[in-house]
Amino acid sequence: MSTMPSVINRFMDYYAELDSQPPSALAALYHPDAALIDPFGEHQGLFALQRYFTHLLANVDHCRFVIDAPLCVTDRFAVTWTMHWSHPRVSGGEKLALPGCSVVDVQDDQIIRQRDYYDAGEMIYEHLPVLGWAVRGVKRRVRS
Template identity: 30%
Template sequence: MEEQKVKNIIDNLETFYNQLTVKNIDELSSIYSDNIIFVDPAHEIKGIDNLKNYFLNMYSNIHECHFSFKNIIIKHDISIIEWDMSFKHPKLFKGDSRTVEGASILKMSDDKIYYHRDYIDLGSMIYEGIPILSWFIRKIKKSLNK
């Protein structure tokens, strides 16, 4: 695939994710292939309909979510993207905004993404936002630093 086409897909992905709400979930079909494989630290989702349901559930609880793509590496039809995600969730971090770093591997064909794998620290994203767990995580980190 031409590098410019890949760049366009990535630009469209970033724009789409920054506009994603429960109201436009169906537009995932414009970015992802019908047989998409989407993997993150907690899930492996196969198929566009399952991915739509996953995002519908996730975005039903998030008050705000914004992505900033930083470094992008393109090699043929495969890309690696470093990104920051800022979000607000009413049950995490007292509803305050939180920013976490992550990276994605994307594989593309026919102007769509057919494989998307996210790498992110679930501890900093979720577990540290739950009061009792955050206390334990801080204790563990402190003991590791000794």
């Protein structure tokens, strides 16, 4: 019997209120040897994931995900999402939205590998004073 709905529900619940989750809650969702890969790097093992999430959320005012219906096949699911977040040092603390998706592999009712895809430039770089101007300029040139 598949445990996918259980993992998916826990994933969706965890990320729906990411900013209020303690790092210890990751143990109920991620395998001890889990890998998380995103545009900022690769994090291997539960301890590394807990350290990464602690660092990411340290100064965030708000970080919650709205997750769309998953696409599932055997021990893998994929979801598209929108992260709603704010940080006092990014865009003056303005609430921002970032679209992305995750491809998640499951083993023994836990996440063993997660690959997140999103535009790091849109998330951070475009909101920095000088660098933001340059990144937005490059994107405009590519689009035209």
